[in-house]
Amino acid sequence: KTVVIKLNGGLGTSMGLEKVKSLLEVRPGVAFLDLMARQILSLRADTGAQVRFLLMNSKSSSDDTQSYLTKAVPEIGDPSELELLQNWVPKLVRETLEPVRHSDNPELEWCPPGHADVYPTLEGSGWLDRLLGDGVKYAFISNSDNLGAVLDPTLLSYFAKGDLPFLMEVTRRTEADKKGGHLATRKEDGRLLLREVAQCPDPDLATFQDVERHQFFNTNNIWVNLEKLKTVMSSSGGVLELPVIQNAKTVDPRDSSSAAIFQLEQAMGSAIECFDGAAAVNVPRSRFAPVKGTSDLFILRSDAYQVGEDGRVQLVDSRHGEPPVVNFSSEYKLVDSLENLGQPSLLEADLLEISGPVVFAEGVVIRGEVRILNDSSEVKIIAPGVYSDQTLSL
Template identity: 55%
Template sequence: MEKFEEKMKAAGLSEAAIGAFRLNYEQLVAGVTGLMPEKDIEAVSELPHLKDLEASDQGNLKSLLEQTAVLKLNGGLGTSMGLEKAKSLLPVKDGKTFLDLIAEQVVYTREKFGSKVRFILMNSFSTSEDTKAYLSKSHGELIREEDAELLQNKSPKVDAATMQPISWPKDPSQEWCPPGHGDIYPSLLGSGMLERLSKAGIKYLFVSNSDNLGATLDVSLLSYFAQSDKAFIMEVAERTAADKKGGHLCRRLSDGRFMLRESAMCTDDDKASFEDISKHKFFNTNNLWVNLPKLKAKLEASNGVLKLPLIKNKKTVNPRDSSSPPVFQLETAMGSAIECFDDPGAVVVPRERFAPVKTTNDLFGLRSDAYKVTEAHTVVLAAPKGPLVKLDDKHYKLVDKMDALTDAVPSLIHATSLTVKGPVRFQAGTSFTGDVLVTNESSEPQALPPKAYKDSIVNLTPAAVPA
């Protein structure tokens, strides 16, 4: 550990960041499996629902909002979608980016309630420069505010062969990796922001991902959180068949604490129980509410480190070169902190509060008329149900490829599903209703004639040229 500590100190990382890495490294060396058998947990069956909560009166809300900060996790580059800058800089609706809409939501809340709720972006070293440059032009008043940016730490990659810090002179930046969003806690502590927010009277922190436009500051939830006096509340949604492989909320029998159980924490024998959505009903939306004074007290009582479960990712030092040396990237998840507190809670929220954009399928649907922007600058469904979009990965997985094939996003407000196989070019004046499949078996893009399509299969494959 000494070599890791030296390397992290030389890079200017805080004692809190080093302490968090030390805990992860100790778990790695000890061979901690993190397995949580079905027999050691019990399912969570009953939780309060957001629809049953009521907001406080307007005067109290103003006071609560003055004690609240909204923190958006903005460290992701969206590399799986072919991006090399912050995913939040992608245009999503009416030419506006995620960041535009998030900033406008904050401004709207301030104006509506006459209260200056704090705004914080947690950037990584990869997203900080681009994000601040963009906001300086479009929402300069926000990014220039005190503590508008929290900078994520970085973690040294571990050489899988020697368990020492990896050395990669070809590109020293490859020796480091993001520590996962569980890094929010050591970042708040090590940067001094936790102390500054506390001194400024900020008591409540709402945290969510910047690519989830459904995660807005809900005043009913804020009121409930304040009244509950809990240290930590997780927003959960009801699992569907599409969520069965994702993690779920449960209680550990040994101490009765809430915990997040991921698929990697299960043996093969427990797989069926893990995927039983009628038993394990709720998943983490990654929308979290944190009581800052209680977080501060917990960190002080645990030598500045929350004991979060380790996420061990085995990769190569150069992720684009499979022949480069194997490494371990040590990460943690911020939602797993639910097991660190004596008095956490969870609230069931509607699916609309969990609408992340992880793929171009998500982005294509979001850009369509199936979604609309409200007066409060939130994005909500305009259709009875969000359409299921499945675009051919070979031609649409990367944003620039999808954009090149989309002259105009078709109308999806009446669509149930849209499946596209092969390269298909979309033009203005196209609409879909019900279930539509469009295919093109050739390698050359084919334009879909602009008209209304309803419950149909459209084959655009050119006729074979006679020999």
């Protein structure tokens, strides 16, 4: 009765990738997509249920994703039967709100409309009716770069037994999350709503970022009752009436002198305000482990995490749910920079800061808080050994 939907439209452009982010390797020869497929296959084997699986791809990610699944995980099924194809919308000229024209590269005139596009895409593609016709009642939706977002039978049972229309997984905000969208209650009707930083006026920014006042943020792990989604969408012309986020950018993101435009987006979690009886559940931080930059990937590839045969990626028990923190200088912004960096042991690390070009030899162990500083442009080798609660100036 359940479908797992992964939002898989994003390219890893911020990390220097020109392919879909889910093709990044977590372990040698094992990409995010492999692990997602393993998770589904394991669920099917363990439960005896034919858990459905869909990927919401963009036109930028579709070919790479389908090609990879065909080659690497043929047992997951026909990739074309696993695809939701995300819509595209025009970028708007800031001054006139007309669709922008960019003759140098017309493709740059268009952009994806945000993760909330999963709802009209399900409806418009016919997948919503198809799933309902097959007896599928529940959807678990999450980002493809969040390997902590695994279908949890306990959460599914809670969602189903409570007959909830919509359930958002939230977790406690920390200072690191203060710019993330937080949960709030709408005064006029008591419904829950999601407020993103782009919707916050400047005078209220300090309050928005107060992690004691607004204690919970959206993990973007969402549970939806598809029957109730169909009812709500049918009552509002086949769409959900969601707040629109206005992102100010340039038509060519690599050219700051190109035309000033707005990209209009909607947040998937903002649909919480569309459903009577929608709820939120406080989940462990382990269910929110996204890879947004190279430091996240570096940690995920380390021995602080273990990868199971079932595709689950978890912190080792000795970490007690607390991942190490890694801060990189600008030399390490792109994924390619990790290939020659080496991989020290982070099993007992609390904090690793690296500034300047270095390479870890095999057999380096980081314990506690370690800072490595290289002010020169020459690459320095970190020799094998244990580095514990120290600053290393090279």
